[in-house]
Amino acid sequence: xxxxxxxxxxxxxxxxxxxxxxxxxxxxxxxxxxxxxxxxxxxxxxxxxxxxxxxxxxxxxxxxxxxxxxxxxxxxxxxxxxxxxxxxxxxxxxxxxxxxxxxxxxxxxxxxxxxxxxxxxxxxxxxxxxxxxxxxxxxxxxxxxxxxxxxxxxxxxxxxxxxxxxxxxxxxxxxxxxxxxxxxxxxxxxxxxxxxxxxxxxxxxxxxxxxxxxxxxxxxxxxxxxxxxxxxxxxxxxxxxxxxxxxxxxxxxxxxxxxxxxxxxxxxxxxxxxxxxxxxxxxxxxxxxxxxxxxxxxxxxxxxxxxxxxxxxxxxxxxxxxxxxxxxxxxxxxxxxxxxxxxxxxxxxxxxxxxxxxxxxxxxxxxxxxxxxxxxxxxxxxxxxxxxxxxxxxxxxxxxxxxxxxxxxxxxxxxxxxxxxxxxx
Amino acid sequence: xxxxxxxxxxxxxxxxxxxxxxxxxxxxxxxxxxxxxxxxxxxxxxxxxxxxxxxxxxxxxxxxxxxxxxxxxxxxxxxxxxxxxxxxxxxxxxxxxxxxxxxxxxxxxxxxxxxxxxxxxxxxxxxxxxxxxxxxxxxxxxxxxxxxxxxxxxxxxxxxxxxxxxxxxxxxxxxxxxxxxxxxxxxxxxxxxxxxxxxxxxxxxxxxxxxxxxxxxxxxxxxxxxxxxxxxxxxxxxxxxxxxxxxxxxxxxxxxxxxxxxxxxxxxxxxxxxxxxxxxxxxxxxxxxxxxxxxxxxxxxxxxxxxxxx
Numbered sequence: 001x002x003x004x005x006x007x008x009x010x011x012x013x014x015x016x017x018x019x020x021x022x023x024x025x026x027x028x029x030x031x032x033x034x035x036x037x038x039x040x041x042x043x044x045x046x047x048x049x050x051x052x053x054x055x056x057x058x059x060x061x062x063x064x065x066x067x068x069x070x071x072x073x074x075x076x077x078x079x080x081x082x083x084x085x086x087x088x089x090x091x092x093x094x095x096x097x098x099x100x101x102x103x104x105x106x107x108x109x110x111x112x113x114x115x116x117x118x119x120x121x122x123x124x125x126x127x128x129x130x131x132x133x134x135x136x137x138x139x140x141x142x143x144x145x146x147x148x149x150x151x152x153x154x155x156x157x158x159x160x161x162x163x164x165x166x167x168x169x170x171x172x173x174x175x176x177x178x179x180x181x182x183x184x185x186x187x188x189x190x191x192x193x194x195x196x197x198x199x200x201x202x203x204x205x206x207x208x209x210x211x212x213x214x215x216x217x218x219x220x221x222x223x224x225x226x227x228x229x230x231x232x233x234x235x236x237x238x239x240x241x242x243x244x245x246x247x248x249x250x251x252x253x254x255x256x257x258x259x260x261x262x263x264x265x266x267x268x269x270x271x272x273x274x275x276x277x278x279x280x281x282x283x284x285x286x287x288x289x290x291x292x293x294x295x296x297x298x299x300x301x302x303x304x305x306x307x308x309x310x311x312x313x314x315x316x317x318x319x320x321x322x323x324x325x326x327x328x329x330x331x332x333x334x335x336x337x338x339x340x341x342x343x344x345x346x347x348x349x350x351x352x353x354x355x356x357x358x359x360x361x362x363x364x365x366x367x368x369x370x371x372x373x374x375x376x377x378x379x380x381x382x383x384x385x386x387x388x389x390x391x392x393x394x395x396x397x398x399x400x401x402x403x404x405x406x407x408x409x410x411x412x413x414x415x416x417x418x419x420x421x422x423x424x425x
Numbered sequence: 426x427x428x429x430x431x432x433x434x435x436x437x438x439x440x441x442x443x444x445x446x447x448x449x450x451x452x453x454x455x456x457x458x459x460x461x462x463x464x465x466x467x468x469x470x471x472x473x474x475x476x477x478x479x480x481x482x483x484x485x486x487x488x489x490x491x492x493x494x495x496x497x498x499x500x501x502x503x504x505x506x507x508x509x510x511x512x513x514x515x516x517x518x519x520x521x522x523x524x525x526x527x528x529x530x531x532x533x534x535x536x537x538x539x540x541x542x543x544x545x546x547x548x549x550x551x552x553x554x555x556x557x558x559x560x561x562x563x564x565x566x567x568x569x570x571x572x573x574x575x576x577x578x579x580x581x582x583x584x585x586x587x588x589x590x591x592x593x594x595x596x597x598x599x600x601x602x603x604x605x606x607x608x609x610x611x612x613x614x615x616x617x618x619x620x621x622x623x624x625x626x627x628x629x630x631x632x633x634x635x636x637x638x639x640x641x642x643x644x645x646x647x648x649x650x651x652x653x654x655x656x657x658x659x660x661x662x663x664x665x666x667x668x669x670x671x672x673x674x675x676x677x678x679x680x681x682x683x684x685x686x687x688x689x690x691x692x693x694x695x696x697x698x699x700x701x702x703x704x705x706x707x708x709x710x711x712x713x714x715x716x717x718x719x720x721x722x723x724x725x726x727x728x729x730x731x732x733x734x735x
Contacts (some may be wrong), residue, residue, distance in 0.1 A: 014514065033468075
């Protein structure tokens with residue numbers, strides 16, 4: 001099997017045009033699309049939306065403010081001359097009030113309706129579809145937030161953002177809240193260091209985002225989106241590239257020569273499968289590293305983030321290898337290599353489309369979106385988007401298991417399709 | 426050593442090989458002769474276990490190859506009509522790949538590669554990529570790839586198609602050497618009569634999927650023992666003249682050559698006077714007249730009414 005693997009890798013390497021296409025084209029596209037599309041994401045896309053958000057306020061802000069003022073007055077850490085200014089600043093911009101004011105501000109009111117309600121009402125509203133999402137401000141939020149900023153105490157409370165399902169609309173709401181919170185936190189931090197708060201300078205972040213778990217989540221930028229999307233898409237093409245080589249081997253009769261030896265048939269097949277895995281892995285990792293080197297797409301991200309990224313790239317490459325093995329078996333069954341190439345391209349374009357690599361999936365019907373989540377590229381794209389926002393290892397396991405299951409199914413299918421000696425067209 | 430018994434192959438409704446019986450003894454060099462489309466390559470594909478026959482069997486030392494193809498693959502080298510090489514790999518890389526999958530032991534592989542490269546005269550070009558080779562050189566590496574595992578039987582399917590005379594002679598000498606010095610059993614298919622005449626002790630002639638004649642040269646030529654072949658060189662020709670010659674009772678066949686005609690007629694029949702008379706009537710001048718020894722080409726013409734390159 002190693003002999004076949006070496007042969008396939010060598011053949012790929014010798015085809016310099018293919019190497020350039022596979023490595024440079026996706027990088028070029030990432031750069032071009034990121035630069036050209038970034039303007040579009042800056043534009044206000046909210047005009048056509050009418051979204052509803054249920055707001056649950058479990059926090060007693062007044063009590064927390066009184067408690068905080070008392071703490072400031074008694075504090076030995078804060079110089080006496082700064083105490084009145086700090087209390088005045090906090091009174092001018094209490095956190096929960098700032099959040100509610102922002103959510104009901106004229107800037108948002110034409111596309112976002114905010115209703116204050118209980119937790120159970122929010123849950124019911126989301127379940128029935130009357131609400132797009134809910135934001136829960138938990139008990140002790142104000143107290144914990146202020147203490148963490150001014151007295152360096154650990155903040156044990158988090159805002160919770162809940163939604164029935166991820167959608168572009170939900171992403172927008174989350175995106176807006178997330179951006180505001182970041183801005184608010186920044187301003188509190190500045191005030192803690194003695195500077196003045198200017199609560200009116202609230203800006204929306206760029207790009208899209210998914211479910212928010214806590215205040216430490218990240219926002220996805222347009223160049224990150226294209227890096228992940230183009231990476232997943234071009235690796236999908238790798239499955240077709242390797243399987244197409246089988247057609248060439250048939251046409252050039254080298255496959256017949258292999259069939260004349262006593263080599264087990266699956267050596268040929270799995271040589272191709274492992275070659276696809278290696279090439280896919282190298283391709284996607286080079287796209288990630290190349291995009292980062294050119295655009296700095298993953299600047300400031302942790303080692304854990306990179307390891308998660310590479311872990312998912314590896315699992316995805318396995319799934320692509322599985323797909324390639326099916327395409328190889330199909331290639332051996334079909335007489336005409338052009339027909340085989342046409343079928344491969346149709347499969348790739350279908351997977352790419354419903355997996356969200358070509359167009360945003362929210363424009364597709366729901367049933368097609370659900371199928372898309374079962375394509376290797378769709379699943380990988382979704383999980384990596386999530387990973388970009390929340391570095392929580394638990395979100396990787398299920399998609400990884402699903403991709404490995406898809407790979408296993410693909411291997412079984414490819415073996416069933418693989419023609420016996422004498423059956424090859 | 427190897428034989429086919431009533432070997433047949435049909436693709437859908439079309440029978441391309443029908444009841445072919447071949448036999449090759451150890452160390453023999455046997456030719457399989459026939460025009461394009463005669464069924465030679467299909468027969469070879471079945472012998473080499475690449476294609477399953479519709480009916481019949483192939484036996485190696487009395488054991489069926491169809492039920493146990495592994496046996497023949499170990500001892501068989503096949504040189505396909507096409508250049509079955511990886512065009513983007515070097516000659517050395519191709520040989521190394523095929524040597525490995527033929528399971529040449531690791532310790533012997535390097536020396537086998539060098540020996541075969543030496544044999545085909547391309548040792549100094551081993552690092553070059555195949556697609557940069559001439560047609561003749563590619564053919565030689567195509568043969569080398571089938572020799573790496575030291576096969577006892579070598580099947581060559583038109584290995585000299587489309588190459589220059591120098592490469593052709595090189596390949597023919599190489600095959601002769603393999604047969605005579607190494608004792609390799611050779612089955613050589615071609616539609617070049619002279620190649621088969623040079624290389625093979627026995628010949629099978631195929632046409633329309635069937636073996637229509639077989640035997641040694643002399644046995645095949647004896648088919649024409651009751652006939653004479655005459656070559657007539659003329660200053661010009663016309664259809665009336667050829668038809669007049671064909672209408673002579675004792676004339677079996679008339680074939681146009683570049684500068685005249687070739688006549689196959691009943692042995693010892695006197696057609697010269699008629700020939701001169703018809704030529705005179707059509708104002709055709711006979712420039713030369715010559716009795717010829719029959720060749721396998723004449724045998725084929727006699728058997729099928731066509732030339733091999735039709």
